[in-house]
Amino acid sequence: MSSSPEIPSDVPTAARVYDVMLGGKDNFAVDRAVAEASLAIMPELRAIAVHNREMLHRVVAHLAAEEGIRQFLDLGSGLPTARNTHEVAQEAAPDARVVYVDIDPIVLAHGRAILADNAGTRVVTADLRDPRAVLDHPDVRALIDFEQPVCVLLAGILHHLSDDEDPGGIVAALRDAVPSGSFFFITNFTRLGDAPESVELERQLLAQLGTGRVRTPAELAAFFDGLEILAPGLVPLPLWRPAATIIDASTVDVRFMTGGVGRKP
Numbered sequence: 017m018s019s020s021p022e023i024p025s026d027v028p029t030a031a032r033v034y035d036v037m038l039g040g041k042d043n044f045a046v047d048r049a050v051a052e053a054s055l056a057i058m059p060e061l062r063a064i065a066v067h068n069r070e071m072l073h074r075v076v077a078h079l080a081a082e083e084g085i086r087q088f089l090d091l092g093s094g095l096p097t098a099r100n101t102h103e104v105a106q107e108a109a110p111d112a113r114v115v116y117v118d119i120d121p122i123v124l125a126h127g128r129a130i131l132a133d134n135a136g137t138r139v140v141t142a143d144l145r146d147p148r149a150v151l152d153h154p155d156v157r158a159l160i161d162f163e164q165p166v167c168v169l170l171a172g173i174l175h176h177l178s179d180d181e182d183p184g185g186i187v188a189a190l191r192d193a194v195p196s197g198s199f200f201f202i203t204n205f206t207r208l209g210d211a212p213e214s215v216e217l218e219r220q221l222l223a224q225l226g227t228g229r230v231r232t233p234a235e236l237a238a239f240f241d242g243l244e245i246l247a248p249g250l251v252p253l254p255l256w257r258p259a260a261t262i263i264d265a266s267t268v269d270v271r272f273m274t275g276g277v278g279r280k281p
């Protein structure tokens with residue numbers, strides 16, 4: 017991939033490091049160096065990224081097919097990959113609309129391709145740390161009607177916000193902006209008391225990438241304040257309504273990310 021003024025190749029970004037984990041090609045040597053250092057600490061990270069995508073697919077399919085959700089606001093959506101949110105949602109409901117929002121301009125650059133033949137999607141470059149700017153963005157308003165229930169996706173993004181940036185306050189602002197019957201899908205890195213590599217990984221990511229906050233189950237639960245959590249609760253990602261029935265829930269790859277879905281009453 018070539019570098020440009022908007023997409024510098026000398027500083028790693030979360031979107032591109034995640035792309036490395038998912039086996040994508042939209043990344044630079046600096047991103048691969050961070051990914052390799054992370055994988056040296058936690059080799060399961062590639063599998064964990066796949067678990068995160070697979071939970072996203074199950075959640076979006078469920079909300080579109082069973083809960084009648086037709087609008088999805090995918091915050092920190094990352095680079096386009098296999099089976100993006102709009103593909104899963106529109107499979108269940110062809111009239112579903114999806115707005116992808118990411119701070120990294122590379123997402124817009126690569127997302128333009130998915131816009132070409134799909135009137136039901138937009139890609140926006142915006143910073144979630146200013147939730148009002150996200151909510152008021154003209155491309156968000158063009159597709160999302162905030163009088164109707166919406167699913168807000170916060171998959172793998174809140175761990176890229178530090179505690180000082182008040183991720184709980186940001187989720188609360190989003191919750192206040194959507195109507196009753198809306199859903200929140202949240203996943204986050206989770207501290208594992210019996211696996212010291214979860215702490216070591218946080219140290220490495222903060223040093224090399226600048227973000228990567230590993231949170232406790234209680235810290236994750238606080239993001240769901242004011243929401244009714246859907247069964248089976250806040251769980252390791254592969255355990256959320258799995259297609260397969262037998263999962264070994266003792267491994268780091270299953271447990272390192274936790275997530276769930278909450279409904280605004």
Ligand SMILES: C[S@@+](CC[C@H](N)C(=O)[O-])C[C@H]1O[C@@H](n2cnc3c(N)ncnc32)[C@H](O)[C@@H]1O
Pocket residue numbers: 029030031032034068069072091092093094095117118119120142143144145170171172173176177
């Ligand atoms: C690990 S990726 C997750 C991608 C996707 N949501 C998923 O779960 O597969 C995290 C994404 O959050 C984006 N991000 C980080 N901080 C952000 C911010 N303040 N505002 C918007 N996006 C942000 C990164 O650029 C990156 O693409």
